[in-house]
Amino acid sequence: MGIPTRPTRDLRRSAPLLALGLLVCCLSIVRPDRAAGAAVEVLFLSPAQATPLFGTVDLAVNVRSDEAIVKVVFKVDGKPAGELKKPPFRVQWDVGQENVPHHVEVVATTVSGATAAAELTSPAVVVNEEISVALRTLFVTVSGSDGKRVLDLTRDDFRVLDNGVEQKLVTFERGEVPFNAVLLLDTSESMRGARIEASRAGVHSFLAGMKDVDEASLVLFSDRLLAATPFHNDRKPLEAVLAKTDALGGTAINDHLYLALKLLDGQVGRGVIVLFSDGTDVQSVLSMQEVLWKERRSQSLIYWLQLNEEGSRRTSISSAWRDFAANDREFRDLQRAVIESGGRIEGIASIGGVEGAFKEILSELRDQYVLGFYPSHARHDGKWHEVQIKVAGHGGVHVRARGGYVDY
């Protein structure tokens, strides 16, 4: 599992290029080799070009060859970082916390002895107060008055206000922006039987609908963590984990939602959490306020598929860990975290609706607009910035996106 360590706070402020490169995989210097009669090519999937590197980083390449690959060797700053004999060609390497350039070289060798290499040099972060602003990325869902999503908007249709001040959009995309999803599934005792089967079907649909560039991790929890997989594009290992998991124990949403947000910190690209649960938190050590604190410093979207087969309003509970008022507060804070993230809460009245709900999230992700801006009045003072998005000339549309961010 690749979780690149974040740079320190000050360095991150000063890394606009890092954010600009978020959604782009890069082809760096490539040295194909046809000398031995084979066509071989090495392409970097990670890290992205011009990305400063800190801590443990994912190094990943795609090797194209018309014959079998016998090995792929990774080197970082001249030191061996790993050797793989079969795909996926991905290793992790700790480059440390120093703000220095790093040189990554990957050499692939085919069965006939042909080789090809790719290399890149990551930059150090330029500490310059004049450009010390991080790109803010907004994932925006726009719906018409009929509930259908509006897909024909252009950059000029959007106005983004940061604490009421209009911002200049520097990036604009729609549709096929890759994502990393954490499928965060409640497998507590109450999910036993048909519910966990429905959960499996939903996950299956979601994974089947992913594109080659999308990745997902499966985090299964009850009162404890039952499984946490690396991010994969291949759905088989994920489905295998889910297939062998039993439903047992209590429910601890907060701790595992925090973990999901943390796992997405290390991923490049759009981060999405799909929480599927039929209950409320009982056993977490972290309060939802702690998770909300984290959520406000994240750019991930949280979707909450809330299975409520009884169809009735939620009833208050008192538990060994919290009284009625505290449990109610936890529930409200979870709702708040989901809404603030720009995701949504989907109530599911019957298990027959679970699979469709997963599919609908996937469809929504495909239809999102991705807007980026550099805040014009960033102060890094830890204060909350409210973000509003307006769509000009399209009356009656509903716009949903992250409601703000902490300026840090």
Next chain:
Amino acid sequence: MQNDALRKRESAFRPFLTCSLALVCLVGALGVPGPGAVRADVPQPQDFGGRVDPATFDIPAIQQAYRKILARWASGARGEAVNDLKALERGVIGADGKGRDKLWKAEIQAVRELEEAQHETLLPVMVLHQESYAAYREVHNPFLSLHARNLTRSLAEVYAARGATEGAKISAARVLTSLGSYIQEAALTDLAAELYARSLELDPVNEVALLGLGALFEKSGRYPSAIGYLTRLVKAHPGQAEGKLRLALSLERNPVGSEIGGHAPAAEIKRLLRELIAGDSPGWVRNLAYEELAVRYSRDGEQEKAEAVLKEGITKFPNEPRLYIELASVLERRGQWGAAAQMAEKVQSLPLGAEESARFRYSRWGPEALFALRASLRETSDARLALLSQALGTVKVAG
């Protein structure tokens, strides 16, 4: 005085009382089809050595079968005795509860004869009925549970009243506490609380009853009451680790925030949790003490101390994912993003899901002290089996 105490208990558990009263009313008001019909769920003739269906037994026949079961119990054949008692009572009471008065009269009368012959025979008899109550929780017939519960409780009261010794009171309190624990597991919290409270009248330092009442009040969010019982518990049993933990957490949540024992709650909470960490408490208690002490430090803005506590906790419980998750959160609060990410990453490489979490263990009732209490009760009861056997012989001759 006793009525006042009972009223207070009922008032404290009024939300739970409704369900229990409803059950009792239901039991009393259910319609009654005629007796004697052989149903699929009553014991068949072969269950009683080829004899007839127990639903057709008259009181002497029930008593005869009951005495045989008691003799089997007295001989040490525990499992067989409980199974036979279940079959007899199930057959006599029936699915509709029609035979419950007949069964009550028959068994009470038989026990009274034994008690007159030898008072101490009551103890093994009530332990048998308590065990049948535990077995009836798996059987969906409320009449059987009600019968076993009421009989056990009545016998315990008689034993305490006529025994007139401290030992008799303590043993009766243990029976009531053990029964209360079974009832607490079945989530009949008002009734469990009532039994615990009665146990404490008989034995004011009954460890499990104090812990049970503390846990019940804690679970219902009535922290001042929980603190009262748990403070008594810790004072009487200083080594009661679970009680100490529940006391610390009840103090943590208590909105009143009054001073306890001259210490500010925050200081007392930390002291209790540190004691648990340093002591030889059960692993799940120490694990939670680490987690909760870190929470307390975080709330007080002492993130550095929270980090140190969690790191120490990880050295003691290196496979506990929650400690890493909590540490990641603390580190992130301190601006240590990279270290926080490493903690999250570490979680993925741990062996996961093999055991219930300490926090889940805290949510369910089942203290170690209860097992000790039941073992002690059984030992005391076993010491009286010979008396029971002897009394049965006497009664049979007299009969």
